[in-house]
Amino acid sequence: MKKIEKKFPNCHFELNKQLNKLNFWKKETELPPSGLLWLKIIGKFFGLLRVSSKVKKVFREQAQNWTNEPNDMALWTNNWLEGKFGVKHNIQSRISDGHSDHFIDDIALEDKLLRTNEKLNDKKIIEEKYEKEKRQIIREGILSGFQILIIADIRDEIKENKTLAKKVPECFKVFYEGGYWTAAFLFQAFTDPPSNLKK
Numbered sequence: 001m002k003k004i005e006k007k008f009p010n011c012h013f014e015l016n017k018q019l020n021k022l023n024f025w026k027k028e029t030e031l032p033p034s035g036l037l038w039l040k041i042i043g044k045f046f047g048l049l050r051v052s053s054k055v056k057k058v059f060r061e062q063a064q065n066w067t068n069e070p071n072d073m074a075l076w077t078n079n080w081l082e083g084k085f086g087v088k089h090n091i092q093s094r095i096s097d098g099h100s101d102h103f104i105d106d107i108a109l110e111d112k113l114l115r116t117n118e119k120l121n122d123k124k125i126i127e128e129k130y131e132k133e134k135r136q137i138i139r140e141g142i143l144s145g146f147q148i149l150i151i152a153d154i155r156d157e158i159k160e161n162k163t164l165a166k167k168v169p170e171c172f173k174v175f176y177e178g179g180y181w182t183a184a185f186l187f188q189a190f191t192d193p194p195s196n197l198k199k
Helices: 002-007 011-020 031-054 062-065 069-088 122-143
Strands: 089-092 100-104 109-114 145-154 172-177 180-188
Touching: 002 011, 002 031, 002 109, 011 031, 011 109, 011 145, 031 109, 031 145, 031 180, 062 069, 069 089, 069 100, 069 109, 069 145, 109 122, 122 145, 122 172, 122 180
Parallel strands: 109 145, 145 180
Antiparallel strands: 089 100, 100 109, 172 180
16 A cells, blocks of 8 residues: 555555445455455556546547457457456456456456447446446456455547546546456546547
8 A cells, every 4th residue: 555655645645545334354354365466456547547538549549449349348348358467367267258358367347348339437437337247247256355346437528528538536436346356447538638528
């Protein structure tokens, strides 16, 4: 947590607030190795959120041009995880029959697309997407009880800059349900900075 606090103070503040609200430190009085790894992964994702909001080519430009969106997103996720975690990262079917997932050791990472036709509430977009996907996410997290949800926001209103992009500290949310901890991250495929939003 100290590394997160030093490198990403605003995200650390929000993360700590969410963990405290969910009584994380009381429920997890002694973190297992998977819990420590989960926090480390969260820190890495804060870095990715920040750089992807500043540098178009990291995520936004690619997502704007995805043609086979599920495969393109899986490849994007795979490439980034390989670069950050190397041999710790693997992609294979471990829980669901025939469904390949990303894993870092025993931490499951699910990547999901967010499209316009889902008609989710923009103010609660992460919460509503989690609710939609949580059965699969929790099922995949059975090995450790800690998991990550990666959401690629490719809604038309984001891609066409018709809605305001969220600030980086608003692009993640921690959930706790039935003994499972999920950290969800929202990557937005906007092209222009929020100050250029169309009226």
